Amino acid sequence: MxxxxxxxxxxxxxxxxxxxxxxxxxxxxxxxxxxxxxxxxxxxxxxxxxxxxxxxxxxxxxxxxxxTIGETYFMRDKEHFRLLRTRILPQIILEKRQQKRLELTIWCAGCATGEEPYSVAITLQEFLPDIAKWKVTLIGTDINQRAIDTARQALYRKWSFRHTEPGFEKRYFEPSDNGAQLKSEIHKMVTFKRANVLDTPPVTHCDIIFCRNVLLYLGKESIRQVENNIFEALTNGGWFILGHAEALRYQRERWLLHIFPGTPIYQKPVTTALAKSAPTAPKPIIHDPIENAESFVTIDPNNSPTAAYSAAVQAIQSDNYPAAERYLVEVLAKQPNYARAHTLLAFIFAGRQAYPEAHAHLDKAMKYEPLLADAHYIRGLLHLEQKEIAEAQEVLRAALYCNRQHIMAADLLGTLRAQAGDLPDAYRLWRNAQRALTAYAPQDYISDFSDITAGALDTLLNDRLDKE
Ligand SMILES: C[S@@+](CC[C@H](N)C(=O)[O-])C[C@H]1O[C@@H](n2cnc3c(N)ncnc32)[C@H](O)[C@@H]1O
The missing domain is CATH 1.10.8 (Helicase, Ruva Protein; domain 3)
Incomplete structure (x- = not known):
């Protein structure tokens, strides 16, 4: 024709x-x-x-x-998921906890066959130890009905896993004749809807909106419309994540632009009045490069939980916290009652000031192993971070009750006692710590979450005890 x-x-x-x-x-x-x-x-x-x-x-x-081009896969653009875990979620979640409103709303616009919202669901599942208490609204939309039908089925072929770590598929999917079926606990976290991103958004007050690799295919006027819709659908302070190859072209002055290493991310200002009156685009907020950004370690799916735990400890000792976190997630997927893994995760969350998550992991650690001195010790660190000195001392004493030889607890409690003016108690505790050190060679690390060696701590303690 x-x-x-x-x-x-x-x-x-x-x-x-x-x-x-x-x-x-x-x-x-x-x-x-x-x-x-x-x-x-x-x-x-x-x-x-x-x-x-x-x-x-x-x-x-x-x-x-x-x-339409429905190209997508699980954990696409790992950098985005890393930022989600380390920068975006900690901030949102802390605010929600402070407001006592445990609700999260996330929209994946142009989600194709669902790999993207399910990757977000998995990230939340790994990130939020008390996810059962949260009301999570996670919605994926696409204009293509066939893509939405596939997303709802949650049955995937190998190609969808082309950039995931080896353990990922095994952890969250059941093998089936026609592919890998997503486990129901993740499946039920996401709802799907056929919807055009040019129309009124299907949800409002979103905390995060992903619209990745969609604008690439749209004409100028449509992009402007989508950007407007997304701005309106976000709550104040909400985050907008585009694909790597995309950046906002219109009305940028309304948005805060965060330049994280390798990826720009937009945020709706907390007060929109300011944004509306801004005559020129606000300056981008440039975030420092994150150390060890190349943290996506290969995880051997056949690793035993103990081997993965040891890998996490090594990662911590070389300051590679994101890698340690990945290993620990792996450990807990295989053995959810691994108290030491919960404790180490609590330590990592504490370092990011995600205190409620850290406490929640410690609760789990103590539930499975009430006398785990390390868990009490980390609880002490958390109290200290939050300036709760009396509580810190109490739990450090509990750590020493569980293990009289706990060097870190004795050392820290000694320091707190010295600060409180009780020098005899401080010296007693430091001497105890020093005695316990004799069980280690000088080059040995004295705990799973410290890079201090026995020799280095011994020198420090000698200095303090010399003044006795
Ligand atoms: C390349 S895929 C991106 C999938 C996913 N966001 C990602 O980055 O992996 C683009 C998707 O955008 C969808 N799309 C295109 N125009 C759309 C529109 N007007 N409304 C909703 N979805 C649209 C397509 O159907 C396609 O599934």
Missing amino acids: NIPITTLDTLTRLIEQRTGLNVYAQFRSELHPLLEQLAGGDLVRLLHHLRATDETDSQWQALINTL
Whole structure:
């Protein structure tokens, strides 16, 4: 069929108006055979039909299916997921806890076959030790009904796992004849809806919106519309994550731009009045490079929990905290009652000032192993961080009750006693610590969460005890 150029123009304009897809630039050659097939020889009738129906119509869906690119995979753009864990979630969650409103709303717009929202669900599951107490609304939308149907099934082929760590699939999926079936605890966290990102958003007051690798395919006017919709759908202070190859082009002055190493992320200002009146784009907030950014370690799925735990300890001793966290998640996936892994995770969360999460991991550690001195010791550190000195002393004493030889607890409690003016008690505790050190070689590390060696601590203690 020979399609007159004017009809083709009218059709591509209509498609762009409805879907945002920049058809002319990208898909004209593919559109030709499809239109021939859909029109059945009568292009004018097809044009009328498309004008009279919305995108749920089967002919619209046939077009959308041809014109959209549904490329996606689990944990795509690992840097985004790392920022989610280390920068974005800790801040949001701390605020929510302070407000006593344990609710999170996250929208993945243009989620294709669901790998993206499920990756977010998995991240939340790993990040929030008390997730059962939270009301999580996690919604994935896409204009393509077939993609949404696939997402709801949550049955994936190997290709979807092409950039995940070896243990990932085993941890969260059950093998089945037709692929890997997502486990129900993650599956039920996400709801899906067919929706056009140009229309009124399906959720409001979102804490985070992902709209990654969608704007790439849209025309200028549509991008402007999407950016507006996303701005309106976010709560004040909410975060907007685009694909690596994308950056906001319009109305940037409304947004705070955070430049994290290798990736820009936008944030809706906390007070929108300020943003509306801003005459020029605010300066980007440049975040320092994060040490050990290359932290995505390869995890051997056959590793025993004990081997993965040792790998976590080594990662901590070389200051690679993100790697340590990945190993510990692996340990707990295999053995949820591994008290030492909960304790080490609490230590990592404490370092990020995610105190409630740290306390929640300690609660679990103590539930499984009430006399684990390390867990009491970390609890002491948490109290100290929060300037709760009396509580810190109490739990450090509990640590020493569990293990009289606990060097770190004796050393720290000694320091607190010295600060309180009780020098005899301080010297007693430091001498105890020094005696316990004799069980170690000078080059040995004295605990799983410290890079101080027995020799180095011995020198420090000698200095203090010399003044006795
Ligand atoms: C390349 S995929 C991106 C998937 C996922 N966000 C990611 O980054 O892995 C782009 C998706 O955007 C969807 N899309 C395109 N235009 C859309 C629109 N107007 N409304 C909603 N989804 C749209 C497509 O159907 C496709 O599934």
